[in-house]
Amino acid sequence: MSMIGGGHRSFIGVVHRIASYMTEDYKLIGGVFDVDYEQGLQFARDMELDESRTYQDIDEFIAQENQLNVDERVEVVIIVTPNFLHYEMARKLIVAGFHVICEKPVTTTAAEAIELDELVKKNNVVFSLTHTYTGYPMVRQMKAMIADGAIGKIQKVDAQYYQGWINPFIHEKEKRAQVWRLDPKKAGKSCCMGDIGVHAFNLLEYATGLEVDRLLSDVNTLYADNPLDVDGTVLLRLKDGTKGVICASQIATGEENNIVISIYGDIGGLKWEQENPTYLTFMKEGDPAQIFKPGNPYNSEFANASTKIAPGHPEGLFDAMGNLYKGTARAIRNESLTEGAFPTIKDGVRGMKFIEAVLDSSADNNTWKEIN
Numbered sequence: 001m002s003m004i005g006g007g008h009r010s011f012i013g014v015v016h017r018i019a020s021y022m023t024e025d026y027k028l029i030g031g032v033f034d035v036d037y038e039q040g041l042q043f044a045r046d047m048e049l050d051e052s053r054t055y056q057d058i059d060e061f062i063a064q065e066n067q068l069n070v071d072e073r074v075e076v077v078i079i080v081t082p083n084f085l086h087y088e089m090a091r092k093l094i095v096a097g098f099h100v101i102c103e104k105p106v107t108t109t110a111a112e113a114i115e116l117d118e119l120v121k122k123n124n125v126v127f128s129l130t131h132t133y134t135g136y137p138m139v140r141q142m143k144a145m146i147a148d149g150a151i152g153k154i155q156k157v158d159a160q161y162y163q164g165w166i167n168p169f170i171h172e173k174e175k176r177a178q179v180w181r182l183d184p185k186k187a188g189k190s191c192c193m194g195d196i197g198v199h200a201f202n203l204l205e206y207a208t209g210l211e212v213d214r215l216l217s218d219v220n221t222l223y224a225d226n227p228l229d230v231d232g233t234v235l236l237r238l239k240d241g242t243k244g245v246i247c248a249s250q251i252a253t254g255e256e257n258n259i260v261i262s263i264y265g266d267i268g269g270l271k272w273e274q275e276n277p278t279y280l281t282f283m284k285e286g287d288p289a290q291i292f293k294p295g296n297p298y299n300s301e302f303a304n305a306s307t308k309i310a311p312g313h314p315e316g317l318f319d320a321m322g323n324l325y326k327g328t329a330r331a332i333r334n335e336s337l338t339e340g341a342f343p344t345i346k347d348g349v350r351g352m353k354f355i356e357a358v359l360d361s362s363a364d365n366n367t368w369k370e371i372n
Contacts, residue, residue: 001026001101002065002074004058004089005081007033007043012103013080015321016130020078022308022322025329029074030054032061058089062096075099076126076332082186083194087112090127094119099126099332101325105198105355106348108188113352117345127345128328131202133259134343135320137294137306138280142263142270143207143340144300150282151265154208157236157244158262159200162252166191166230170222170251182228191228193219193358197248198351203261204236204244205350206340207270212354213239216368217361222251234358237368278314302338 001020006013013033020026030053033040037056044054055061065073076099079089087107093100094116106129107113120127133139145151166182169175180186181195188194205211219232230251236244252258259274269283280292292299295311306323308315327341350371357369 001076001078002029002031002053002061003078003080004032004061005034005085006031006078007040008046009034009039010080015318016078016080016101018318019321020325022319023326023329025326026076031074031077032056032058058092062092062098065098066096076101076328079103082180083108083188084186087116090116091119094123094125094127097123097125099128099328101128101130101328102348104129104131104348105188105194105351106345107352110349110352110356113345113349117349120345126328126331127348128324128331129343129345129348129351130321130324131199131206131343131347131351132317132321132324133199133203133274134206134340135306135323136272136274136277137299137303137315137323138272138277138292139203139207139261139320140306140323140340141280141292141294141299141303142261142272143209144302145270145282146208146263146265148300151263151269152267154210154238154240154242154263154265156262156264157204157208157238157242158260158264159204159245160247160258160260161196161200162248162255162258163196163250164253164255166250167253170226170230173223173225176226182226182230184227187228189228189359190219190355192230192248192250193217193232193234194355196250197232197234197246197358198355200246200248200259200261201234201354202343202347202351203259204246204263206343206347207261207263208238210238210240210242211350212236212371214368214370215354215357215361216366217358218366219358219362229359229362232358232362234361277316277320302340305338 079102214237217234219229231249234246262271271281282290295307324342
């Protein structure tokens with residue numbers, strides 16, 4: 001594999017590298033590690049990589065790698081850059097025949113995501129999107145239990161994603177101007193919904209196997225001169241008529257990474273919290289709540305295949321992303337896959353349609369909008 005971005009100044013780059021190494025399917029060869037070529041070279045030296053495979057930009061990367069023999073060239077490229085660069089980089093890599101693993105959101109518009117979807121099919125490459133939370137074993141157990149009818153007919157869905165990290169910056173114009181996620185030129189149309197609300201949306205569709213049909217939203221920028229949302233609430237209507245809600249905020253003071261997904265059926269309910277990821281709560285009317293934990297024989301085959309160590313040993317974000325890398329490697333090798341092994345470009349398209357519908361609904365006096 002190679003990376004575009006992910007050098008010393010990248011928070012998420014190290015997460016991707018650790019995740020990729022977990023199942024010993026990948027080896028980092030080179031890439032474009034920094035917009036500053038000298039910084040990128042220093043990263044390559046520190047990682048003891050071949051400096052000749054460290055390039056100045058993506059065009060040089062593609063040109064040089066495609067001159068190598070098939071058994072020497074990089075197979076898959078990881079995009080870990082700010083949002084506004086995803087589309088153009090992914091497009092070039094797909095057309096050049098590279099498999100791609102990309103940070104979310106996949107693009108800054110739904111139209112760009114749809115175009116990438118078409119190019120992925122045309123060029124017969126694997127495209128993996130790192131909606132990391134779908135890789136947690138207990139999220140996969142939730143998905144399997146819902147599919148098996150453990151909670152009956154779904155009658156309510158509820159997801160929240162609360163952070164407070166923007167709170168120290170948002171209240172001063174000079175400070176918030178320095179946050180790239182609040183800059184439309186770099187982040188795209190949305191901050192909160194594009195960064196974390198889309199994770200909640202993806203988790204709901206992933207766990208239930210159902211698609212959101214319509215939504216009504218109200219987003220908050222907090223200040224009139226702040227162009228991007230930092231908080232929002234979204235009412236949902238799923239295609240089977242089920243109703244639900246997504247609440248997302250980056251100004252929830254004191255919150256760290258509080259994700260909670262709850263799915264309620266007519267005979268039971270399931271709840272999972274990201275900050276306590278080894279616990280899946282199963283509730284039934286009139287019965288004590290049950291706690292499911294990873295690595296135990298009562299779990300589904302899919303959940304246990306996503307567990308790397310013995311029961312009682314907590315697994316977290318690195319492990320969850322490692323499961324996405326594992327699934328992507330199997331896809332690249334044309335090996336058999338469990339449905340939901342990793343998010344695809346289709347999830348990216350759905351996510352961008354969700355973000356745009358949320359913003360359209362809020363701007364249009366909080367009216368219902370369809371996700372086509």
